[in-house]
Amino acid sequence: MQALTTRSKVAVNKKMTFVERLYIPAILGGLRITLNHFFKKKVTISYPEEKREFAPVFRGQHVLKRDENGAERCTACGLCAVACPAEAITMVAAERKPGEENLYREEKYASVYEINMLRCIFCGLCEEACPKEAIFLTDRMVDTDYVRNNFIYGKDKLVEPMDKDKRIDVSKRETTETREFKTHPGYAHNKLYTKSLK
Amino acid sequence: MSISLFIIYKVVLVVVVFLISLFIAMYSTYAERKVAAFMQDRLGPNRAGPFGILQPVADGVKMFMKEEIIPQVSNKFLFILGPSIAMFTSCITGAVVPWGTSLHIGGHEFALQVTDINIGILYVMAITSIGVYGIMIGGWASNNKYSLLGALRASSQMISYEIAMGLAIIALVMTTGTLSLKGIAAQQTGWHWNVFYQPLGFLIFLICAFAETNRTPFDLPESDSELIGGYHTEYSSMKLGFYLFAEYINMFISSAIMSTLYFGGYNMPFIGRLGLSPNLAAILGIVFLFAKIFFFIFFFMWVRWTVPRFRFDQLMNLGWKILIPLSIFNVAITGFFILLLHK
Numbered sequence: 001m002q003a004l005t006t007r008s009k010v011a012v013n014k015k016m017t018f019v020e021r022l023y024i025p026a027i028l029g030g031l032r033i034t035l036n037h038f039f040k041k042k043v044t045i046s047y048p049e050e051k052r053e054f055a056p057v058f059r060g061q062h063v064l065k066r067d068e069n070g071a072e073r074c075t076a077c078g079l080c081a082v083a084c085p086a087e088a089i090t091m092v093a094a095e096r097k098p099g100e101e102n103l104y105r106e107e108k109y110a111s112v113y114e115i116n117m118l119r120c121i122f123c124g125l126c127e128e129a130c131p132k133e134a135i136f137l138t139d140r141m142v143d144t145d146y147v148r149n150n151f152i153y154g155k156d157k158l159v160e161p162m163d164k165d166k167r168i169d170v171s172k173r174e175t176t177e178t179r180e181f182k183t184h185p186g187y188a189h190n191k192l193y194t195k196s197l198k
Numbered sequence: 199m200s201i202s203l204f205i206i207y208k209v210v211l212v213v214v215v216f217l218i219s220l221f222i223a224m225y226s227t228y229a230e231r232k233v234a235a236f237m238q239d240r241l242g243p244n245r246a247g248p249f250g251i252l253q254p255v256a257d258g259v260k261m262f263m264k265e266e267i268i269p270q271v272s273n274k275f276l277f278i279l280g281p282s283i284a285m286f287t288s289c290i291t292g293a294v295v296p297w298g299t300s301l302h303i304g305g306h307e308f309a310l311q312v313t314d315i316n317i318g319i320l321y322v323m324a325i326t327s328i329g330v331y332g333i334m335i336g337g338w339a340s341n342n343k344y345s346l347l348g349a350l351r352a353s354s355q356m357i358s359y360e361i362a363m364g365l366a367i368i369a370l371v372m373t374t375g376t377l378s379l380k381g382i383a384a385q386q387t388g389w390h391w392n393v394f395y396q397p398l399g400f401l402i403f404l405i406c407a408f409a410e411t412n413r414t415p416f417d418l419p420e421s422d423s424e425l426i427g428g429y430h431t432e433y434s435s436m437k438l439g440f441y442l443f444a445e446y447i448n449m450f451i452s453s454a455i456m457s458t459l460y461f462g463g464y465n466m467p468f469i470g471r472l473g474l475s476p477n478l479a480a481i482l483g484i485v486f487l488f489a490k491i492f493f494f495i496f497f498f499m500w501v502r503w504t505v506p507r508f509r510f511d512q513l514m515n516l517g518w519k520i521l522i523p524l525s526i527f528n529v530a531i532t533g534f535f536i537l538l539l540h541k
Binding site: 030034035037038040041042 | 241244500501
């Protein structure tokens with residue numbers, strides 16, 4: 001049978017020699033090891049001052065994106081809610097009134113869009129399902145709170161600010177590869193989408 | 199020197215020694231945490247003040263603000279007496295340690311030692327023996343089985359190791375010919391440190407010092423993981439603080455005693471050749487003594503984070519079957535050499 005580890009040792013019940021029974025050489029060896037560690041570089045990250053960088057694939061709090069003109073991209077199609085395995089997303093659709101073209105990109109929009117952050121498992125399937133590039137998971141953490149109700153994030157917390165300087169950066173996740181993945185005719189989930197293009 | 203000047207000088211010296219002991223004990227807690235952290239590749243306390251140097255103050259404030267709990271089933275008088283004895287005995291040992299030679303100010307000579315009693319070593323031994331009572335009474339008065347077990351372990355451990363410690367000191371006294379700590383320190387000028395004449399005695403004394411101060415690997419009285427703190431399980435607030443503090447003062451004082459007995463105390467090699475004024479030399483001597491003391495305090499911590507705790511039977515085996523015969527052997531061999539060299 002193959003050994004599970006390369007570092008296994010056969011136990012030998014030999015009698016210890018006199019020097020070994022003195023223990024002093026062993027203790028000195030131990031002291032040397034601890035002293036070495038004393039001068040080693042510390043692994044601690046002093047949190048509030050120093051922050052560990054998130055991985056590029058980190059999935060945190062969601063954002064609902066606006067387009068270049070500041071209109072919401074979301075059309076309340078509900079694909080994200082269908083895709084959501086935790087059933088954390090609910091929305092109410094509404095029709096765009098004349099004069100609201102600068103607020104909503106298409107004729108239909110979500111008047112209510114809520115994500116329950118306690119239910120959400122941050123899998124990113126909503127982002128994958130979204131055909132309008134409207135929802136993204138960002139590298140922000142969801143804030144803590146004392147009340148469960150406060151974890152149901154509405155549009156006030158999810159939609160990014162209108163101001164161009166305050167937009168949330170999702171360039172790490174909204175890449176040409178992801179775009180191509182979404183529109184690629186070879187994938188089953190794109191069948192409907194590509195059909196609609198024709 | 200007039201009597202009033204004498205009294206003022208002694209009172210000042212006592213207060214200074216007392217405050218220094220407390221201060222060093224306070225910062226030993228900080229040093230302990232820092233050393234522990236560094237040896238485990240961590241940073242340790244670094245929030246209170248720069249590098250966390252105000253941490254002991256914060257800890258002290260915390261200790262004082264904690265609720266004072268005295269168990270109803272305990273013996274109240276003894277419950278309070280326990281930590282008081284522990285604190286008292288650890289503080290008064292510093293009285294006989296020679297912190298330096300003496301300062302000459304305005305034609306008067308001020309010895310840097312609170313009192314030079316001619317049985318200084320016996321005094322130290324006596325006080326450490328009384329120190330057991332603090333732990334024993336505290337553990338017994340708590341009326342708690344863990345406390346009692348801790349106290350039993352503490353007293354049996356300290357009594358066992360005192361014998362070996364006493365025998366190590368007997369060998370030392372045979373070579374020095376005096377019981378006065380001042381006399382012993384004065385003999386070790388230059389490189390004539392007693393550790394070179396009594397290496398085995400020093401080793402035994404060192405091990406016993408670890409056992410007497412209840413430091414790892416001999417921290418069986420406390421052994422957090424199995425006795426929930428041992429003899430001070432029922433203690434809270436500053437009474438607990440007194441016990442913990444007494445341990446650090448003990449560590450400081452035993453480092454001072456070890457430096458004085460075996461490492462030349464305030465003596466520095468080559469100091470005589472520099473031709474310094476006596477006062478400056480005395481002050482440098484104090485600095486040098488404290489450097490030795492700090493090394494030993496660091497050594498105490500270093501060992502704590504290296505060596506795991508003994509099992510109780512191993513502790514007793516080491517004390518009775520190894521250290522005591524070894525120290526008797528040391529006494530015999532010392533006697534043999536004295537006989538050989540002085541014939």
